[in-house]
Each structure stands twice: as C-alpha cells, then as structure tokens.
Amino acid sequence: MAYTASDVKNLRERTGAGMMDCKKALDETGGEMEAAVDMLRAKGLAAAAKKSSRTAAEGLVGVAVSGTKGVALEVNSETDFVAKNEQFQDFVRKTTEAALGLGSDDVEALKAAAYPGGGTVADTLTNSVATIGENQQIRRIRSVSVTNGVVVPYIHNAAAPNLGKIGVLVALESEGDKAALEALGKQIAMHIAAAFPLALDADRLDPEMLDRERKIAAEKAAESAKPAEVQAKMVDGAVAKFAKENALLSQVFVMDNKTPVAQVVAAAAKDVGAPVVLKDYVRFQLGEGIEKKVSDFAAEVAEAAGIKAPEPAE
Numbered sequence: 510m511a512y513t514a515s516d517v518k519n520l521r522e523r524t525g526a527g528m529m530d531c532k533k534a535l536d537e538t539g540g541e542m543e544a545a546v547d548m549l550r551a552k553g554l555a556a557a558a559k560k561s562s563r564t565a566a567e568g569l570v571g572v573a574v575s576g577t578k579g580v581a582l583e584v585n586s587e588t589d590f591v592a593k594n595e596q597f598q599d600f601v602r603k604t605t606e607a608a609l610g611l612g613s614d615d616v617e618a619l620k621a622a623a624y625p626g627g628g629t630v631a632d633t634l635t636n637s638v639a640t641i642g643e644n645q646q647i648r649r650i651r652s653v654s655v656t657n658g659v660v661v662p663y664i665h666n667a668a669a670p671n672l673g674k675i676g677v678l679v680a681l682e683s684e685g686d687k688a689a690l691e692a693l694g695k696q697i698a699m700h701i702a703a704a705f706p707l708a709l710d711a712d713r714l715d716p717e718m719l720d721r722e723r724k725i726a727a728e729k730a731a732e733s734a735k736p737a738e739v740q741a742k743m744v745d746g747a748v749a750k751f752a753k754e755n756a757l758l759s760q761v762f763v764m765d766n767k768t769p770v771a772q773v774v775a776a777a778a779k780d781v782g783a784p785v786v787l788k789d790y791v792r793f794q795l796g797e798g799i800e801k802k803v804s805d806f807a808a809e810v811a812e813a814a815g816i817k818a819p820e821p822a823e
Contacts, residue, residue: 512540520545526554554635566796568592568645570676571605572662579660579678580609580652581791585799587643597645598669600637604630604647605671614650653680653789659687661694665702677701678791681774685781693777693785696764701792706757709789714752722751757790 512535520531520542526549538544568585569592582605584597591597603625611622620631630647638645653660658681664673677698681690708714726747730740753759758771768776774787 516540516542520549524549524554530554552639554639566799568795569598569601569668569672570664570674570793570795571601571672572664572676572678573605573609573671574660574662574678575609577656577658577660578609578652578654579662579680579791580605580650581676581678581793582608582650583648583676583793583795585646585648585796586641591641591643591645592668594641596637597641598672600633600645601672602669604633608650608652611650612652614652616647616650619647619650649793651678651791651793653678653791655680655682655788657684658682658785658788659690659694661691661698663695663698663702665699674795675702676791676793679787680789682786682788683778683781683783685778685783685785689777689781690785693774693781697770697773697787697790700760700763700770701757701790703763704757704760705792705794706760706790707755709756709787710758711752711756714756719748719752723748758787 516535517528517531520526520535521528524531524546526534530549530552531545534545534548535542538548566585567587567589568583571582571584573580573582582601584601584604586592586597604619606625607622607630608619611619613619620629620634622630624630624633634645634647661679661681662671663677663679664671665675665677667673679694679698679701681694681697683690707718723744726744727740729747730743733740733743735743758769758774760770762768762770762773764773770787774785778784
C-alpha cells in the first residue's frame, strides 16, 4: 500500500519520532498507519520522542583521560534515581570514552560517532531512553590537552569510577616529574571543585558578567553619596575584588587558605624539577544553568481529575 507525504507528517505528529524513522516504518508496514505506530512504539522511538519535552536536570558527569588529553561530559536524566542505574552509568562511561577519541566538543558530532560495542552514540541513547523510561540528553563536552605534562581528572563524591555530580580536569604543562605533577593536579582539582572559579585568569572572565558587577557596584557606590571620584574608586575596587575571587589563578588556595593558586603552581617547580604552567581546566557541575521546572502536585492532580485546584494557603 502506498503512502503520501501527509501520512509521514501525520505519523510524525502522532508519535514524535523523526521523519526518516516514520518513513522507514511506513515502508516496512506497507503504509499501514496503525502498524507503523506500533512499530515505532515497539522500537522505543515514539516513547523517546515523547519524553524529550520533560526537563532533564539530573544525571552524571563523566571524565576520561588518555595520555596528555582529557575530556569531561555531562549527560542529563530526569531523576537522580537514574544516575544509580548501572545501564545509565555504563552509557555515560562509554560515551565519555567515545568523546575522548572524537577530537571535538560538538555534541551532535558525538551523537553521530561510533559507540563502543556497535551502532552510534545516538542509537544507544535512544535505546537507553526507551529501556530506562526517562528522558536523557547529552548536554555538553569539554576537552583539554597539553603538549608535555599531565591532565588530571577528579570526581567529587563519585557515584562510580570517573562518574559523579562534579567533574574536574586540570591541564598542567611541564617537563618535570609526572608523579609530582599528578599530585599537584589532584590538589588543584579539589580546589576547583570547592572554589568554583569562573575562568582561568581575570582576562578570561566574561565581559558581560564584569559589566553587570560594575553596574551593581555603581548603584551601591551612589548610595554612599560620596564624591564622584571616590565612587569611581569604590566601583573599580569592587570589580577588581570580584575578578580576583573568581579567577582561578588569583583565588586563595583552599588547602592553606592564604596562598594564591598562581603562587602554588610557581612554587611547585622545585618539587617537579621544572617550571609548571596551569594551562587550562574544566569544571562541570551537574545541572548548572538548567532551570528546573517546579510542579504543583495538587494542581496536576486536580487538572487530571477535571476539578478546580484548591487555592494556596495565605
């Protein structure tokens, strides 16, 4: 039985599956609409698409290192419960390995890449959504590397090896002793996890963020009613303080609470046996920047029952 473009559109609207999947289903069922729907549901394609509108702000961050290169990856799910699922953990771990060999921080390129064990990452993600029953999304990738030195991974409160809610990579460039570099990198990674720097140094802080801080400081200074030149110094001082506290190299090292990280790195040259440069870092915290939907359970129940929800208490 033949089918039309309108049939493909209809099937896509009914199931939420991709256009090519809809065409393939209609090809294989001879254009029978209900059979095509059943086929897509059986393959998990319709279910996966329908779940894609649900907020995914839980999940896991994975880190992986090979030689002088490392990668961090965030994969989101809808609930924290899924992060404890061995199938989901295996997917995040193997996808992180695939990202390490990709040489790109592009999520779509990763989805199209080969998945360890067969198929593509996208295929395996679809199957994972269908099997586990929750929306899952590969959110972001970030890789770092050095020419000579080490890339040190760290997971804070690991849920499994190299998997957790905060993942850190530290890239140290040096010709010195690798074991000493690893030890230094681990300490700096722990600092990064705790101190949440926003950039490696002040020059790399987001200009829009600094402008916002300047405006806030200007409003506070204006309230002081001090002379304009004094207010200008107050504003400059506030912005400089913000930059110092949020740039990694100028932050006070959490291990001794007194030495700037830049000085810690410089002083490490003695133990390492060569100059050390903190070249780059990554800090992924699960769900950061995702606006989680806050649901009103009573209203949802009332809507499902077709009754008016109770007014909230004063």
